[in-house]
Amino acid sequence: MVGRRVGIVGAGFVGATAAYSLTMTGRCHEVVLYDINSDLAKGKAIDIGQSTSYSVRGTIVTAAEDAKDLKDCDIIVVTAGVPRKSDMTRADLLMINAKIMKDVVGNIMKYSPNAIIICVSNPLDIMTYVIHKMTGWNRNRIIGMAGALDGARMAYQINQKVGYGSGQTRAMLIGDHGQNMIPLPEISAVGGVPLDQIVTKEDMEDIIARTKDGGAEIVKYLGTSAYYAPGRAISVMVEAILDDSRIVMPSSVMLDGEYGYRDITVGVPVVLGANGVEKIIELELDEETKAKFKISVDSIQDGIDILKENDFFV
Numbered sequence: 001m002v003g004r005r006v007g008i009v010g011a012g013f014v015g016a017t018a019a020y021s022l023t024m025t026g027r028c029h030e031v032v033l034y035d036i037n038s039d040l041a042k043g044k045a046i047d048i049g050q051s052t053s054y055s056v057r058g059t060i061v062t063a064a065e066d067a068k069d070l071k072d073c074d075i076i077v078v079t080a081g082v083p084r085k086s087d088m089t090r091a092d093l094l095m096i097n098a099k100i101m102k103d104v105v106g107n108i109m110k111y112s113p114n115a116i117i118i119c120v121s122n123p124l125d126i127m128t129y130v131i132h133k134m135t136g137w138n139r140n141r142i143i144g145m146a147g148a149l150d151g152a153r154m155a156y157q158i159n160q161k162v163g164y165g166s167g168q169t170r171a172m173l174i175g176d177h178g179q180n181m182i183p184l185p186e187i188s189a190v191g192g193v194p195l196d197q198i199v200t201k202e203d204m205e206d207i208i209a210r211t212k213d214g215g216a217e218i219v220k221y222l223g224t225s226a227y228y229a230p231g232r233a234i235s236v237m238v239e240a241i242l243d244d245s246r247i248v249m250p251s252s253v254m255l256d257g258e259y260g261y262r263d264i265t266v267g268v269p270v271v272l273g274a275n276g277v278e279k280i281i282e283l284e285l286d287e288e289t290k291a292k293f294k295i296s297v298d299s300i301q302d303g304i305d306i307l308k309e310n311d312f313f314v
């Protein structure tokens with residue numbers, strides 16, 4: 001369904017790039033940029049708005065003067081927060097970004113109580129959990145963006161190795177958006193051809209390592225984190241919800257018994273449609289992958305426990 005209103009909270013590198021990507025594909029009627037730095041939101045909204053003369057379909061791009069201008073959004077993308085620098089891990093952003101989430105979620109609940117939220121801020125799985133706990137909303141309406149990006153990164157690494165299949169490569173991962181993410185080459189493919197038939201074991205190990213290191217590699221060169229691939233990954237998810245296209249996308253979602261876990265947000269394949277998460281797909285995991293998944297879940301739980309110890313949820 002084309003023609004609805006998408007709010008983006010945080011008009012920095014990632015938020016503005018997501019807005020630009022949405023505008024270029026012309027898949028939503030209106031994008032509203034909100035940032036505590038209102039001049040930044042204004043400048044980006046004008047600049048992106050002026051690009052729409054050459055996009056396939058007009059999109060209205062506005063800057064929110066105030067959080068109340070986020071009213072009645074169908075989808076809100078949360079990119080507010082601090083990105084890491086080269087000497088940091090995503091986990092180092094835990095306390096500072098969790099505090100920002102309090103402010104952001106309060107505004108969303110007040111002005112767009114029926115929205116679907118796509119969380120982007122890091123550490124991703126834990127911020128997604130924070131948004132669940134603070135809103136108390138049904139779990140289909142809160143989705144963490146990570147697998148869409150990590151899958152695109154894995155596809156890129158595969159294409160770099162084989163030298164073909166760009167745009168035809170589908171890569172699947174599960175787990176956290178961090179060092180314990182679990183690329184699944186055994187169910188990834190280039191144009192439908194299973195990876196293990198075209199990539200050596202050694203190359204596969206390299207693909208996995210470089211995918212896991214994908215965020216850090218960019219931070220090393222830019223001194224801040226990536227935004228083109230994240231921005232596009234966000235817009236693909238937004239479009240799937242607006243179009244009710246029911247694509248399968250690994251995303252960080254609240255488990256309630258799936259994969260043997262409850263009350264934890266972690267990346268698994270889901271179906272994205274008009275209601276947000278339409279379905280969680282339960283892959284059959286072998287014993288080795290189950291053990292890796294547990295390590296990944298435990299690492300997310302560690303971050304949640306730090307917030308609890310600091311009375312964050314009180």
Ligand SMILES: NC(=O)c1ccc[n+]([C@@H]2O[C@H](COP(=O)([O-])OP(=O)(O)OC[C@H]3O[C@@H](n4cnc5c(N)ncnc54)[C@H](O)[C@@H]3O)[C@@H](O)[C@H]2O)c1
Pocket residue numbers: 009010011012013014015034035036037040079080081082083084093097100103104119120121122124145146149177224225226227230
């Ligand atoms: N999930 C992913 O795959 C992924 C990918 C890239 C970046 N990220 C994360 O996204 C976040 C944003 O990255 P960036 O590069 O755009 O950073 P950025 O610094 O360019 O932008 C963040 C913006 O958030 C704004 N902000 C801070 N507090 C706010 C509040 N309370 N309300 C509204 N706006 C507020 C800031 O003013 C800033 O403009 C970081 O936490 C980064 O780690 C996640």
Ligand SMILES: O=C(O)C[C@H](O)C(=O)O
Pocket residue numbers: 083084090122149177214215216218219225226230
């Ligand atoms: O690496 C980061 O800190 C940002 C983001 O999570 C990414 O993977 O690009």
